[in-house]
Amino acid sequence: MGSSIIRIVRSTQRCSFSHQVLRSTAYQLTQHSALNTLVDQWTWHNNRALTNFYLKRSFHFGRRGKKKRNASVLEDTSNKTSNDLNGSLEEDEKRTNGYFRLQMIYRDNSMTVNMKSKKLKDTLLELIPSLLNEQFSKDQLPFINEVVNFIDHGESPTEFFTAQEMMSILKSILPAMTIDDVKYLNFFPRFYMSLRETSEYQRSKFMRLQLFEIFLNYVLLNKNRQGLIRIIDAFLNEESELRGQDVRKEVVNIVLEAFKAVGPDTATTVHLAEVADISEDKELVTRILEDFFVAADDEISEDYERNEVEEHIMQLLNILEKKLHCPLMEYINLLYFATRDDFDRCCLEIMQKVSTLTKTFTDELLLDNIRNDELMAIVSSALKFHDYNKGATKLIGHLQSKRKPEEFSKGEWIAYLQYKIYKIPSISGVEAVPDLIKMIDQINNDLIQKYHKKFQFNDTDSYNYFLEALCYSNKPTKFIETFFKEFADDYDLSKDARSFAIIIEHFLNEGDIKEALDLFEKSLSEATLWDSDYSGMYMPVLFRLLADYFNKTNDDLYYKAQLYKKIKTFEIPIDRKALYAMASQFLKSNFVGDAIKAFEKEVPSLNGKETKYQIEDYSDLFELYYRYATSNCENLKSNWLLYEFLSKFFRLPYEFYPAFLKFWIDVGFPSRSLKIYADMKLLSKENKLQPPDENIYLYLLQSFSKSQYEDGIFKLQLAIKMDLSLNIDIRLLNMLMGAFCSIEDSFRVRDVFNLAQSLPKKRGVNQESCYWALKSLKFVSLNEVNNFYTSLSQFDVCPDANLFGEYLISHCYFEQYGTAYDKLIDTYENGDLELIDRNVLKNFHNFCLNEHVRKKLDVFATRRFPEIWSDLKAKGELSDDTTKQPSLLDNPYEKIHLQIK
Helix, strand or coil: CCHHHHHHHHCCCCCCCCCCCCCCCCCCCHHHHCCCCCCCCCCCCCCCHHHHHHHECCCCCCCCCCCCCCCCCCEEEEEEECHHHHHHHHHHHHHHHHHHHHHHHHCCCCCCCHHHHHHHHHHHHHHHHHHHCCCCCCHHHHHHHHHHHHHCCCCCCCCCCCCCHHHHHHHHHHHCCCCHHHHCCCCCHHHHHHHCHHHHHHHCCCHHHHHHHHHHHHHHCCCCCCCHHHHHHHHHHHHHHCCCCCCCHHHHHHHHHHHHHHHHHHHHHHHHHHCCCCCCCHHHHHHHHHHHHHHHHHHHCCCCCCCCHHHHHHHHHHHHHHHHCHHHHHHHHHHHHHHHHCCCCHHHHHHHHHHHHCCCEEEEEEHCCCCCCHHHHHHHHHHCCCCCCHHHHHHHHHHHHCCCHHCHHHHHHHHHHHHHHHHHHCCCHHHHHHHHHHHHHHHHHHHHCCCCCCCCCHHHHHHHHHHHHHHHHHCCHHHHHHHHHHHHHHHCCCCCHHHHHHHHHHHCCCCHHHHHHHHHHHHCCCCCCCCCCCHHCCCHHHHHHHHHHHHHCCCCHHHHHHHHHHHCCCCCCCCHHHHHHHHHHHHHHHCHHHHHHHHHHCCCCCCCCCCCCCCCHHHHHHHHHHHHHHCCCCHHHHHHHHHHHHHHHEEEHHHHHHHHHHHHHHHCCCCHHHHHHHHHHHHHHCCCCCCCCCHHHHHHHHHHHHHHHHHHHHHHHHHHCCCCCCCCHHHHHHHHHHHHHHHCCHHHHHHHHHHHHHCCCHHHHCCCHHHHHHHHHHCCCCHHHHHHHCCCCHHHHCCCHHHHHHHHHHHCCCCHHHHHHHHHHHHHHHHHHHHHHHHHHHHHHHHHHCHHHHHHHHHHHHHHHHHHHHHHCCCCCCCCCCCCCCCCCCCCCCCCCCCCC
């Protein structure tokens, strides 16, 4: 393991690159190798060294691709000879004849069901041993499913099959299964449940492990691993609590072997480390770390922005610390991985653990074990964090004290040079650069002439290590730029994507965006292959450059868009942070079309059955578009465009719709709100959204009333009649009467009032209902108004201030101002003071356009209601206009408000 890390670095630099960011599927299940057919002997493969898997890390969008591996709990059949695989001609003929005979029996309808079932079962069980590896092919599975279901026509499969026979059938069909086959191979779960109830299962630990292995592989057909850990724990607990059996070792091995077929995941791998007894089993630790790194590569590849790899590294660190006496090499491997993937929190945690373990890098016995690539890894990481606890200084000092230069390995020379470059003082400015290059020249010369080595540091890889050390040391920009140019010129080196990425990222960390932009332009002039160098691993540096340029500079948006176009020549979708920065700037400048186009261009297309994105996947971007669509009023066409975009591409939860409804009401476009309501209804019919609730109807009716939007009112009335999920109560009917009243439709108000009368008495017609009926009758005649008001008792309703106030307004509507005044005086003299409140006095004054009556009212109110009247005058609520009455749309009832997300 000592020489692994340098080779890892070499191997990751020239891997083939795929332009797809998201894999269409997590694994190719059709490549499953055979499950064990001789499970009475557990044969575990010899573990490969950690280096072997790590050497083959390949990158996908700047990250790692999936590594195809063999999978079988017993022997690897992938390298068998053609004779072994094809078998003899006799065996071939036997297979063909057996399958043909099974088909003929199944099609024969002349036999009784029981006889046919018996013949099918016998033929099926005879056929399985003759199959290649005792496995059916994928195209045979549908027919085998029909055969098994025909045989198993009773209450339980145990009526027709023994436990061993069911196990044999399950093992014969599992290797060829894919996730699509799960839908129709319905006997699989039936067999599984029946087997768990058999006496053989209860007695035999061996059978339980067999069935667990089969079920585990069945579960792994699904990409979703959320339940995997729960399944493992359930089996372990069952064995431990019910049977007193410790099967942790067997279970861990079963899971690790299963991962060879479908690929591991970091969460389960960490859990295996927690479950297993790894304290004395270094080989098992290596296997778990191997799978962890493969899984981490895959998860970073699948979504390098949002994954839980860093958190799982932290968990694994704590497990190793608790279970291993001295996990130094494990720490160093995790440190190298974390450093290369910029998991700084992990790096600092590991550096702390390494420092503690080595007594702040002073334990010579342990330091003697840190050699070659391990030394390079820890020195590089220490330098990245400003020579953490003087770790690099102590390690290089230990190296020089224990070994002569001619004994240094290549990795140790790199560590030594990085440290020397880091420590070179730069106070003299760029004048020190030639001395630095001379030092490297001298070492390169000594390596050949003096130490007789077969390597030198005159290539691009070495150059990149030197650049890293310079950036870690925070040398002045001019110093780094000068070395960047002169060393490459002196050695005639071709800079690669990593060379430019190291310096660009350093400039971005320093806030020097202009220098970073200039360097990117230089990389283009030198035809740097950002998308293929290191398999595109450093493209995220360009995405960060793009995000910082959009967010942190005041340059014209045109120039920012030009940078985006240059980066897009590499045909790799930008990351979420860069996309957010672009969309945010586009929206600020009201370039809504560009903000939408950027999303459509950069976000990966949906795969499978999904037709819309989940908001959680792009929460920041969604929030950005949503806030603009429900708040910006500069260009309403853009707001509607954004609503259509969001409803088309995202699965909008119910709570987001009220903001859209309210926005379009507030800006005076109720027809847009009606369209949004219609969208909600359509989605609810498709069971994609809950139906609009009563509050939505109340708000829309109230809003449509205010704007006298007839079409909206009529369509909502029809929808209310048709909506079976809606509880039609008096609140809704009152609001509907108010809506019809606003468009002066007295007949429809009457119809709804009659409907309200049909409700149970305690929940039916109330004072508000009578208010709307009374208000609508003034559009018919004053006689109708008088008749209704004087007959309120027949509805078991007593007048209140709202009703009395509307009664006076109706008289004013017909210019019966004197009569209205007389009604007011009569009410006061009758002692019905509760009918005269602030609104009654104010509205009577404002609706009364007769100056003489107004003066009489002023005298009356001044004398009888002095506080209210003086307050109305003081606040200017009494109108001086005697030519025009106030709006008839106003009403005294509480306004409905929507809860906005």
